Amino acid sequence: MAYTANNPVPVPTAEELRARIPGWGADLNPLDRPSVPKLQFDPGRTGAHWDFPDRQEETYPRERSIEHGMLTPVFGTSVPLKGVSGVMRRYAYRRYSEARAAHWLILLAADRVDALEARISSLATLRPDNPVTETGVLSEFRRGGVSSRAGRRRADVNHQWIDPVLVGLPWVLAGGAAFAGVRALLRLSRRVQAR
Secondary structure, three states: OOOOOOOOOOOOOHHHHHHHOOOOOOOOOHHHOOOHHHHOOOHHHHOOOOOOOOOOOOOOOOOOOOOOOOOOOOOOOOOOOOHHHHHHHHHHHHHOOOOOHHHHHHHHHHHHHHHHHHHHHHHOOOOOOOHHHHOOHHHHHHOOOOOOOOOOOOHHHOOOOOHHHHHHHHHHHHHHHHHHHHHHHHHHHHHHHHO
């Protein structure tokens, strides 16, 4: 029996384990390990022609951890920070260490704000987002989505009641706000015309 106080079974030796388990201890000898040459430091084998890599030009201020004195030599520029979410991300990097939960919670909140900003900015385009087709809700009725959840012990059944609220409520609120805004503008224009 394992984990007993008196430990009646002696621990097997390396030779006993090697005889009993095929391939056991294959990496004990460093000469047999395929990664050993890579673990040895040999500057001539890397092919690098520099001691420190050339630094990428920083065209605009980048966010960086407060633990590091300088920006890494190469960094991503595909998605520059913008809007309120960018302000939140800059604050998280400027104020909190990456070891603090506050740093990551602010970054998570900034992701949610960025998603909201993208939805709002899509309303200003000629082709705004279509929440009905993009969420796949129509396939729930066409391809047996509802029946596939009943009695299947699926993990997503626990939260599926809140999914329509999280996905649909922002659109309903935005539609209501747009309706109220148009209605207020119409009332205002009628008052101006009545004068």
